[in-house]
């Protein structure tokens with residue numbers, strides 16, 4: 001049996017800069033892995049099996065873990081055994097935290113190891129790009145600038161393991177729908193990616209949260225009141241919120257000055273509104289600094 005951690009991600013800034021003729025959007029973003037993770041277990045079995053700790057998630061061909069397994073079909077040897085893949089889910093579904101993409105990437109990495117295929121990270125990223133725009137990032141993780149449709153990656157120096165507070169409201173937003181909402185919007189707020197990238201490069205947390213932005217915010221917050229409520233709760237408690245990806249999850253760095261009682265009040269207020277609170281931190285690629 002082997003296991004792979006499938007780390008979630010947040011976007012430390014996201015700018016939608018255009019739309020391609022195939023309907024996909026060109027973006028500029030900084031992807032960042034977080035300690036919140038699913039775990040993927042792989043063991044030999046008599047025949048293929050996919051199971052999951054979460055009943056709400058179908059374990060059929062629609063599951064991104066299955067798609068990753070199927071995509072490796074062309075690379076496996078005759079001697080590669082059948083496998084049982086089990087997903088222990090912790091990352092909330094369709095939340096803008098790339099849980100499904102992280103599982104797909106972990107299956108690619110895990111089967112590459114389990115079947116001793118010897119595929120490079122670059123090849124796994126190419127395969128991953130056929131499964132979803134976030135998958136290539138999830139193959140390597142860490143801190144990376146994502147351009148193109150998100151698959152053109154430039155690694156950045158790892159950030160310290162800054163603590164992050166994540167608010168997840170009891171609603172989901174389908175990524176394709178969020179991009180359609182963005183297209184409907186007449187006016188878009190500018191997101192200054194160069195400033196964001198510079199702040200990440202200089203690991204300046206205050207400057208980063210002072211200038212970050214996400215092109216989805218102006219279309220998602222008005223349509224998803226529960227996401228706007230998450231933003232407002234974080235603001236009320238003196239934190240600087242940002243939507244993660246296409247939402248509805250909103251996150252903020254937890255400043256060293258925040259006192260425990262104040263954080264407990266934030267948690268209570270959110271929980272009373274049916275919002276889940278996760279306290280996590282930034283991690284390097286493959287979770288190297290994840291205690």
Ligand SMILES: C[C@@](CO)(OP(=O)(O)O)[C@H](O)COP(=O)(O)OP(=O)(O)OC[C@H]1O[C@@H](n2ccc(N)nc2=O)[C@H](O)[C@@H]1O
Pocket residue numbers: 011014023024025026027029095096097098101131132133134135148149150175176177179244245246247
């Ligand atoms: C918005 C982002 C930001 O990191 O993440 P999430 O919020 O979903 O986590 C990504 O662009 C999402 O990546 P991912 O969730 O892998 O998207 P995919 O499965 O490839 O695509 C789902 C749908 O979103 C739209 N899509 C996706 C990516 C992109 N660059 N342009 C698009 O227009 C397409 O309509 C596509 O059919």
Ligand SMILES: Nc1ncnc2c1ncn2[C@@H]1O[C@H](COP(=O)(O)OP(=O)(O)O)[C@@H](O)[C@H]1O
Pocket residue numbers: 057062063064065087092093094095096097098099100101102103104173174175245246247
């Ligand atoms: N293993 C999986 N884990 C989570 N979602 C999955 C998985 N396989 C397929 N999906 C589907 O992928 C979609 C996107 O899920 P997810 O990656 O969690 O969110 P997001 O794209 O918002 O970051 C969801 O609609 C979900 O039903």
